[in-house]
Amino acid sequence: MQRRRWRCSRRHKWLESGLSRSTTKPPFTRAGRLFTPARCLLICGAGALSIYTTRVDRHSPPQRLLLPSPFSSTSTGTSCLLLRRIIMSGSTCVSLAPSSVAVPPPARAAEETHSDGMITIQSDEAPMILSKPRVVVQTLTCQRRPLGDGFAYRRSIGGPELESLDPILSFDDFEFTGPANFGDHPHRGFESLTYVLEGSIGFHDFSGHKGTINTGDAQWTTVGRGVVHAEVPAGQGVQRGFNFWINLAAKDKMVAPSYQELASVDIPTVDKDGVSVKVIVGEAQGVRSPLQTRTPVMCLDITVGPGAHLHQAVPAGWSACAYVIDGEASFGPSAGAARQHECAVFGAKGNGVDARSGGADASTRFLLVAARPHGETVVREGFFVMNTREEVEQAMDDYKNHRNGFEMAVGWTSDHVATPTQ
Numbered sequence: 001m002q003r004r005r006w007r008c009s010r011r012h013k014w015l016e017s018g019l020s021r022s023t024t025k026p027p028f029t030r031a032g033r034l035f036t037p038a039r040c041l042l043i044c045g046a047g048a049l050s051i052y053t054t055r056v057d058r059h060s061p062p063q064r065l066l067l068p069s070p071f072s073s074t075s076t077g078t079s080c081l082l083l084r085r086i087i088m089s090g091s092t093c094v095s096l097a098p099s100s101v102a103v104p105p106p107a108r109a110a111e112e113t114h115s116d117g118m119i120t121i122q123s124d125e126a127p128m129i130l131s132k133p134r135v136v137v138q139t140l141t142c143q144r145r146p147l148g149d150g151f152a153y154r155r156s157i158g159g160p161e162l163e164s165l166d167p168i169l170s171f172d173d174f175e176f177t178g179p180a181n182f183g184d185h186p187h188r189g190f191e192s193l194t195y196v197l198e199g200s201i202g203f204h205d206f207s208g209h210k211g212t213i214n215t216g217d218a219q220w221t222t223v224g225r226g227v228v229h230a231e232v233p234a235g236q237g238v239q240r241g242f243n244f245w246i247n248l249a250a251k252d253k254m255v256a257p258s259y260q261e262l263a264s265v266d267i268p269t270v271d272k273d274g275v276s277v278k279v280i281v282g283e284a285q286g287v288r289s290p291l292q293t294r295t296p297v298m299c300l301d302i303t304v305g306p307g308a309h310l311h312q313a314v315p316a317g318w319s320a321c322a323y324v325i326d327g328e329a330s331f332g333p334s335a336g337a338a339r340q341h342e343c344a345v346f347g348a349k350g351n352g353v354d355a356r357s358g359g360a361d362a363s364t365r366f367l368l369v370a371a372r373p374h375g376e377t378v379v380r381e382g383f384f385v386m387n388t389r390e391e392v393e394q395a396m397d398d399y400k401n402h403r404n405g406f407e408m409a410v411g412w413t414s415d416h417v418a419t420p421t422q
Helices: 002-016 037-043 076-086 389-401
Strands: 049-054 063-066 091-096 114-116 119-121 136-141 144-146 151-155 168-176 182-187 190-198 200-205 210-214 218-222 227-233 239-247 258-262 269-272 275-281 297-304 309-313 319-326 329-331 342-346 352-357 364-371 379-381 384-386
Touching: 168 319, 168 364, 190 200, 190 210, 190 275, 190 297, 200 239, 218 275, 239 364, 275 309, 297 309, 297 352, 319 329, 319 352, 329 342, 352 364, 379 389, 384 389
Parallel strands: none
Antiparallel strands: 049 063, 049 091, 114 119, 136 342, 144 151, 151 168, 168 239, 182 227, 190 218, 190 239, 200 210, 200 227, 218 258, 269 275, 275 297, 297 364, 309 352, 319 342, 319 364, 329 352, 379 384
């Protein structure tokens, strides 16, 4: 036992000397032996905790990661149990350290981030990192705008204040009442989500796919090289929901189209400590939505109760925003609160979103949307989203002449034949 204490002490001094930031020698080794997870638990204690990790590859540089202060203030016994859960996938050691800076993960590893509250576990044996809260850089006030008879929307992304948030092309809170409808119309070049808050929406496309999505249901559409479809209100009164478009990368613009429906009872939900998270798309709080997307996307329906506090990991570098459905929400270190029908846009720095209700005795509900940017040129006209003007013109010509994905449009009309609302 004394030998183990000596080894921990020696390595703690070596790590705190700062050599771990530049050395290529794997830490916690002697004669090629990696320091084991069990040994790291011997040096848990009070104060801020840093995690140093190595991969199985002994020549990978170490990574330095910080556990949050609430974690480090727990008892030694509790810390050991929590650490045992964290250190299941790689050789890790913990040391006391005053630093409060977390090392960001490699960009590739962030693409498939698995989250569990404040701790983000990276895939492909990449290190785990603390979620550093993002700052709100813009708050959009979403005015209600009528469109024809029976349809109105509040547009956050895709409006005059913010034309796009790569790869988010548009983000609408809509109200739908007959006789309004979106009759037969084409699309190419993106993906979209429709999430129904109240009522029902009917749909029918030229491949014969048809049905209804009801309150709490979601539909993910990969438009790809082309679809022609119709969308109409299918219930009594006002149908309300959200619709957003996600750009497809150039390499995926011409993939085969597909639809995925997810009933409300099948949406994974996590309820904990006064916070409820519905994972509509992506992964959060240790659960994953069954919806599959081409572009990595996260869409969460979150309710934060009075006095509760959400720490939600968001992969570094992803674009992110939150639209307040009900109440007021405070995000990150900002002193102000986003109110109902306002959209908070987050800066790119940081690996997570902190949220509280804006009122001490009230709850708040918001939709958190995040996605990995493509960094590509976007040319959009009407129903088509491509990378160049020539590609948009080609899409129009293909639709007109029923080619390159629009062949099934020949002679087809939906069950909801009408002039599309534009």
